[in-house]
Amino acid sequence: MIKAILTGHSKGLGLGIARALLKRGHAVLxxxxxxxTELQQQYNEDLQQISLDLTQPSALxxxxxxxxxxxxxxxxxQLLLINNAGLVSPIGPLNAQANGDISRSVQLNITVPLALSALLAREVQGNQQLRILHVSSGAAQSAYPGWSVYCATKAALDMHARAVQEDQLPxxxxxxxxxxxxxxxxxxxxxxxDESLFPNKQRFIQLKNSNSLSSPESSGERLVQYLLSPNFGRLAVDDLRAY
Structure with a gap:
């Protein structure tokens, strides 16, 4: 039986991922x-939900x-862990970043995925298989002005996956x-x-105006296909746009 644990499932990409898993008959936590509420009514038996603010240290x-x-x-x-929840804030140069915003982003973008991954790796027993998918970003590979925290936290996920792969856990x-x-x-x-905080703002406005953004539903479907494929884990770091 395939089951999935998914953070940030209630909206956006997380909701798209949840729907793609549930419609295949895989239970989701x-x-x-x-x-x-709508998702719960539609998939009552297969969906469980935990209300928790993962930016708080006590959540873990x-x-x-x-x-x-x-x-x-x-x-x-087979257990799937999809570390999807994340924050893009704080947006702005180093001298415009508040310590509280930095702490919340590091907690949600790095601490929670790494700790949840370790927790589930300790819990799986016998023939149980664990697949961990960190939702990363192109910002893990490319530096953007105003995104130093976001870039750093996503890069941390990429390096974590590379190092865990080196552990060669069976x-x-x-x-x-x-x-x-x-x-x-x-x-x-x-x-x-404000453009003074994020100089690349116009690029993202153009992406929206030119209909170049993927929908959460189609992206969630493609991500789940990738996660369930026989080759999952062959590459520690990958980009869905390559497929």
């Missing part, structure tokens, strides 16, 4: 600040002690995957940012 302690999480894991033959496969530019609330936030 979604972890997000808010729940998705709650997950580690969660009986709901352990029960969900127990019956899976029951763990991992990939840090850039999904492309998707029409989500994060993109809206980028387009609404």
């Amino acid at each position: 979604g972890i997000s600040r808010s729940q998705n 302690e709650q997950l580690e002690s969660s009986t709901q999480l352990r029960k969900f894991i127990a019956s899976a033959t 029951n763990v496969a991992i990939c840090s995957l850039a999904p492309g530019v998707i029409d989500t609330a994060m993109q809206t936030q980028i387009r609404e940012t």
Whole structure:
């Protein structure tokens, strides 16, 4: 039985991923600040939701002690972890970044994915297989003015996947995957940012105006196809736009 644990499942790309998994009959445990009532009504038996603000350090302690999480894991033959939740803020040069914003981004973009990955790697037993997918970004490979925290946190996911692959754990496969530019609330936030904080703003406005953004639904479908493919984990770092 394939089961998936998905952070940030209630909207955007996370919702697209959740729908793609659920329509295939795979049970999903979604972890997000808010729940998705419509999705729950549609997939009542296959969807479980945990309301949790993952930007808070106490969130990881709650997950580690969660009986709901352990029960969900127990019956899976193959377990999928999709570390999707993330923040693009703070946007701006170094001297415009607030410490609180930096801490929240590092917590959500790095600490939570790394800690959840380690937690599940400790929990899988016997013949259980674990596939870990970090939702990365092209910003992990290219530096952008105003995005130093976002670029650094996504680069950390790429390096984590490379190093975990070197561990050669027999029951763990991992990939840090850039999904492309998707029409989500994060993109809206980028387009609404003052140009003095993010000089590349016009590029993202042009992407929207030229209909060059992928939909969360189609991106979620393609990401799940990639995650379930026989070759998953062959590359520690990959880009969905290459397929």
